[in-house]
Amino acid sequence: MDSARYQRLKNLMIEALEQPKGARERFVDEACGDDAALRADLLRLIRHSISDGFLSDSALAVDERQQTESIIGTTIGRIRIDRLIARGGMGEVYAGEDELLERPVAVKLIRSQWRWSEARRDAFLAEARALSALAHPNICQVHDFFSDDRRDVLVMELIDGRTLRDVLAQDGPPGRRTALEWARQIADALVSAHEQGITHRDLKPDNVMLTRAGQIKVLDFGLARSLQPGAEIHGTAPGTQLAGTPGYLAPEQARGAATTPASDIWSFGLLMIECLTGQAPFDKKQTGPSLLDQARKGEVRIPNDQPRAETRLLRSALAFEAEKRPSARSLRQQLRKILDRPKRRLIALAGLSLTVLLIAGVARYTLDLQTERNLAEAAKMDAEMSRQDAEQARDQAEELAQFMLEDLYEGLDEVGRLDLLEPVADKALEYFVTRRGGDREDLQAELRANLALLRSAQIMEFQGRLMESIVVMRQTTSDLRSLSTVNPVNPELDFYLSFGLQRLSLQLNTAGLYDESRTVASESLAAAQRYFQLEQITQSESSDSNGDQSRLEAAWGLLLGAWNALSESGLRAGDFELAISSADQALQIVREQAPDLQIVDQKTADLSWTRCLALLQDLDAPGKANACEGPLAIDQAQFLIDPDNVNMKSNLSNSLWLMSLALRQEGRYVSALSHAEDSEDLALELIAWDPEQPQFQNLLSVILISKARILAELEREDQRLAALEQALTLTDAMIGDGKDHQVLHNHATVLALLGRQEQARPWAALLMDSGWNRPAFILLCQRLTLDPRCDEFNF
Amino acid sequence: MAVTGMLKRWQSGDEQALDDVVPLVYAELQRLASSQLNRDHGATLQPTELVAEAYMQLVDVERVDWKSRAHFYSMAARIMRRVLVQRYRRRAADRRGGGQTLLTLAPGHGAIDPQVLSLDALEQALTELERLDPRQAEIVTLKFFGGLTAKEIAQALDISEPTVKRDWAAARIWLYDVLSPSFQ
Numbered sequence: 001m002d003s004a005r006y007q008r009l010k011n012l013m014i015e016a017l018e019q020p021k022g023a024r025e026r027f028v029d030e031a032c033g034d035d036a037a038l039r040a041d042l043l044r045l046i047r048h049s050i051s052d053g054f055l056s057d058s059a060l061a062v063d064e065r066q067q068t069e070s071i072i073g074t075t076i077g078r079i080r081i082d083r084l085i086a087r088g089g090m091g092e093v094y095a096g097e098d099e100l101l102e103r104p105v106a107v108k109l110i111r112s113q114w115r116w117s118e119a120r121r122d123a124f125l126a127e128a129r130a131l132s133a134l135a136h137p138n139i140c141q142v143h144d145f146f147s148d149d150r151r152d153v154l155v156m157e158l159i160d161g162r163t164l165r166d167v168l169a170q171d172g173p174p175g176r177r178t179a180l181e182w183a184r185q186i187a188d189a190l191v192s193a194h195e196q197g198i199t200h201r202d203l204k205p206d207n208v209m210l211t212r213a214g215q216i217k218v219l220d221f222g223l224a225r226s227l228q229p230g231a232e233i234h235g236t237a238p239g240t241q242l243a244g245t246p247g248y249l250a251p252e253q254a255r256g257a258a259t260t261p262a263s264d265i266w267s268f269g270l271l272m273i274e275c276l277t278g279q280a281p282f283d284k285k286q287t288g289p290s291l292l293d294q295a296r297k298g299e300v301r302i303p304n305d306q307p308r309a310e311t312r313l314l315r316s317a318l319a320f321e322a323e324k325r326p327s328a329r330s331l332r333q334q335l336r337k338i339l340d341r342p343k344r345r346l347i348a349l350a351g352l353s354l355t356v357l358l359i360a361g362v363a364r365y366t367l368d369l370q371t372e373r374n375l376a377e378a379a380k381m382d383a384e385m386s387r388q389d390a391e392q393a394r395d396q397a398e399e400l401a402q403f404m405l406e407d408l409y410e411g412l413d414e415v416g417r418l419d420l421l422e423p424v425a426d427k428a429l430e431y432f433v434t435r436r437g438g439d440r441e442d443l444q445a446e447l448r449a450n451l452a453l454l455r456s457a458q459i460m461e462f463q464g465r466l467m468e469s470i471v472v473m474r475q476t477t478s479d480l481r482s483l484s485t486v487n488p489v490n491p492e493l494d495f496y497l498s499f500g501l502q503r504l505s506l507q508l509n510t511a512g513l514y515d516e517s518r519t520v521a522s523e524s525l526a527a528a529q530r531y532f533q534l535e536q537i538t539q540s541e542s543s544d545s546n547g548d549q550s551r552l553e554a555a556w557g558l559l560l561g562a563w564n565a566l567s568e569s570g571l572r573a574g575d576f577e578l579a580i581s582s583a584d585q586a587l588q589i590v591r592e593q594a595p596d597l598q599i600v601d602q603k604t605a606d607l608s609w610t611r612c613l614a615l616l617q618d619l620d621a622p623g624k625a626n627a628c629e630g631p632l633a634i635d636q637a638q639f640l641i642d643p644d645n646v647n648m649k650s651n652l653s654n655s656l657w658l659m660s661l662a663l664r665q666e667g668r669y670v671s672a673l674s675h676a677e678d679s680e681d682l683a684l685e686l687i688a689w690d691p692e693q694p695q696f697q698n699l700l701s702v703i704l705i706s707k708a709r710i711l712a713e714l715e716r717e718d719q720r721l722a723a724l725e726q727a728l729t730l731t732d733a734m735i736g737d738g739k740d741h742q743v744l745h746n747h748a749t750v751l752a753l754l755g756r757q758e759q760a761r762p763w764a765a766l767l768m769d770s771g772w773n774r775p776a777f778i779l780l781c782q783r784l785t786l787d788p789r790c791d792e793f794n795f
Numbered sequence: 796m797a798v799t800g801m802l803k804r805w806q807s808g809d810e811q812a813l814d815d816v817v818p819l820v821y822a823e824l825q826r827l828a829s830s831q832l833n834r835d836h837g838a839t840l841q842p843t844e845l846v847a848e849a850y851m852q853l854v855d856v857e858r859v860d861w862k863s864r865a866h867f868y869s870m871a872a873r874i875m876r877r878v879l880v881q882r883y884r885r886r887a888a889d890r891r892g893g894g895q896t897l898l899t900l901a902p903g904h905g906a907i908d909p910q911v912l913s914l915d916a917l918e919q920a921l922t923e924l925e926r927l928d929p930r931q932a933e934i935v936t937l938k939f940f941g942g943l944t945a946k947e948i949a950q951a952l953d954i955s956e957p958t959v960k961r962d963w964a965a966a967r968i969w970l971y972d973v974l975s976p977s978f979q
Contacts, residue, residue, distance in 0.1 A: 006927035013968065014961045050971050059879050059914065059940045 173278030185216035190328035254295035269317030498527035514573035560603030579614035872941025
């Protein structure tokens with residue numbers, strides 16, 4: 001082709017391309033006329049479909065890729081190069097295999113232009129030697145270092161994972177606990193290195209990897225100093241960036257002063273902020289010089305939404321003066337402390353291993369609390385200690401005590417370790433009472449002390465010390481009530497007040513103090529509604545974050561619990577109308593407003609049960625068993641979601657038992673029996689799981705009693721007696737000196753049903769002494785004339 | 796700064812001055828291209844940055860006007876082309892049997908994977924284009940090897956920006972046409 005013909009072709013091509021696509025071929029036909037060769041060339045050219053990538057990359061990029069490719073498959077020393085993993089400022093990193101040792105390795109080829117002066121190389125080699133001697137699970141191991149005529153070759157452990165830079169960019173910030181766990185592992189690596197005299201000098205998310213197994217590996221220890229060219233030279237040229245990442249430099253590094261382990265601590269602080277929040281605490285879009293300037297001044301934004309312990313840690317790590325920063329060892333210690341508080345999520349794992357963990361936890365926490373409190377006290381007294389230290393010690397004690405009251409308590413409750421709850425609540429109570437003693441004005445201390453009292457009272461209730469519990473509850477709720485009058489807009493106060501009143505109302509029911517129970521339940525409901533208003537919880541509330549989720553769960557649990565307490569007080573007092581209407585109102589609120597939460601399902605089951613029981617008691621009401629089927633289904637579903645949760649299991653056992661009562665009342669004895677037997681199986685599982693737990697023994701006793709009643713209707717006398725004998729074995733073993741009212745009730749009932757009235761009478765008398773007046777017992781007592789005082793009641 | 800003076804001389808019509816400046820720029824670009832300074836996170840440095848870097852290093856910025864700068868860039872792009880093609884050939888020779896394996900057609904797409912574009916084949920095609928249409932070849936050199944924008948190319952060659960764009964589009968198709976038979 002000559003130039004003239006090419007010009008013609010080119011011009012026609014340009015013209016053709018300016019035509020709309022559909023018109024191009026016609027244009028070519030017209031323009032080429034008889035010149036078939038020209039036409040063919042032109043058509044071929046304009047029909048090419050060329051990918052956007054063609055010639056769009058610069059020649060340099062093409063060059064670089066080819067350079068990389070030419071290395072793959074070759075062998076350097078005894079290392080076979082397999083594939084490119086990453087490109088870095090100093091050179092590429094490849095995955096390969098050490099053919100002699102037959103182990104996978106990562107190979108960093110350091111370009112010749114980074115070749116070091118002898119002095120730099122000696123320094124690096126000294127560090128590489130020290131590092132390779134240092135086998136630490138969180139440090140990428142250096143295996144070997146050698147040179148050929150073109151480059152230096154650093155052979156390292158091959159890590160299967162991603163850099164934190166990629167992890168954070170792709171997955172966003174991990175949960176708080178994971179972030180802290182990463183930070184702890186990084187600190188662990190720093191402790192080892194620093195104590196061997198090795199400083200990292202360039203700690204940043206690109207130099208930290210997370211393996212697939214979730215382990216942290218810090219890369220490139222010490223490489224930075226040996227390899228970083230003088231930043232100043234390049235920092236001045238417009239349009240170019242600084243070598244390294246100036247954003248992560250400590251102030252002294254940015255000023256060009258000597259880099260020490262404390263500089264790593266600074267970078268660690270920035271890195272930890274990035275792990276917690278997903279954002280670097282500086283603007284990455286800034287230019288190198290401006291970042292460098294910022295780094296020189298030590299300007300950094302410490303996030304203000306972190307818990308106190310974390311904020312304190314970050315502040316200390318990011319102290320402007322290097323000598324004020326803590327050592328890596330001290331950082332690690334603080335992180336361990338923060339991490340050692342097992343949190344709600346962990347506790348939610350439930351199950352046996354958790355029990356072990358919690359049991360181990362209790363001993364440690366009660367001990368720790370003692371220590372922390374002593375520290376706090378010592379700090380107060382010791383004039384030498386700064387106010388800050390005193391506050392810090394107090395914060396720690398506070399956090400611990402609060403953890404014991406909330407997470408630990410709930411965790412233990414969930415796995416049914418009531419025996420361990422008492423020391424926990426007692427220790428926390430002791431702490432807050434001591435603290436309250438000093439400062440009556442301290443609302444938080446007041447609140448916590450009252451919460452601790454509520455917890456203690458609950459435990460007394462579990463242990464059957466009903467009247468003691470009621471006395472404590474009355475006192476506590478009355479304290480909370482007066483606090484609430486003084487602080488009318490404190491949602492936390494309303495929360496605990498409502499919660500306390502709910503528990504009190506239920507206990508008053510058990511004790512037969514129905515009028516008081518009803519008043520207390522109404523007040524509880526009012527407090528719960530106030531809490532809803534103050535916290536502005538509405539149906540539109542989303543539950544995206546975990547914080548919101550648990551806040552919503554707490555709120556809905558409280559409100560529905562209050563409604564249920566009111567409904568139950570009606571039920572117990574024989575005011576079935578109140579019981580049914582309260583339950584119906586609450587169930588309507590659930591239908592119309594409640595979010596999709598597990599707690600709502602649970603409380604719905606509670607409410608539906610109360611409603612079902614009210615219907616059961618109301619002899620004229622039809623379709624009792626129908627009304628009880630709904631809540632039973634909920635409990636069954638809840639159980640299936642979380643079959644290891646002791647509370648779910650005992651809920652289902654209870655529900656099956658109540659269903660059997662409903663069915664018996666409707667005269668459907670066979671079905672009633674099979675429900676009672678299912679209920680019995682679950683109760684036996686619960687007892688096998690924790691034989692020391694009186695609640696479960698009580699549950700089995702009442703199931704056996706009602707099973708015996710069904711068997712009586714079915715006229716299976718042998719089986720009826722066997723069930724009662726079995727129940728008697730249980731109650732006999734538990735009765736002791738008769739302090740547990742529930743056990744007393746069951747024991748007397750079983751004896752009476754077995755026809756051993758004479759044996760039943762002394763226990764019945766003891767029960768009447770305590771003021772026990774549950775209708776089921778009173779009716780039996782009247783029928784079998786166990787105690788003359790029973791006749792005073794009129795149902 | 797020697798380069799600045801030479802550029803001034805060249806601007807005032809001394810062709811010899813340009814010949815004198817080339818070796819200096821060449822050496823600097825070769826140094827820069829092989830060191831690829833200042834990279835972070837594996838981002839590939841753009842040729843423009845290299846050329847700008849060379850310019851900063853060699854020329855007293857205050858003393859030359861934009862026209863000299865455009866000329867410098869255009870010269871630098873041509874030098875870059877030489878540096879990179881030579882490097883490519885040397886590397887290909889190092890490898891068993893030369894670099895012919897580097898050209899492949901991405902299966903099913905009828906398109907060249909830029910990752911396996913052979914700089915050698917491109918160089919041959921560009922040489923042919925230089926014979927047929929020198930201006931077009933220069934535009935390709937400035938854009939692909941020099942990383943200049945259409946606007947910068949228009950300034951350097953003293954033509955309009957639409958002309959640059961049209962010539963580039965046509966050259967790209969023609970180069971594709973020439974290079975594609977060797978794809979198999």
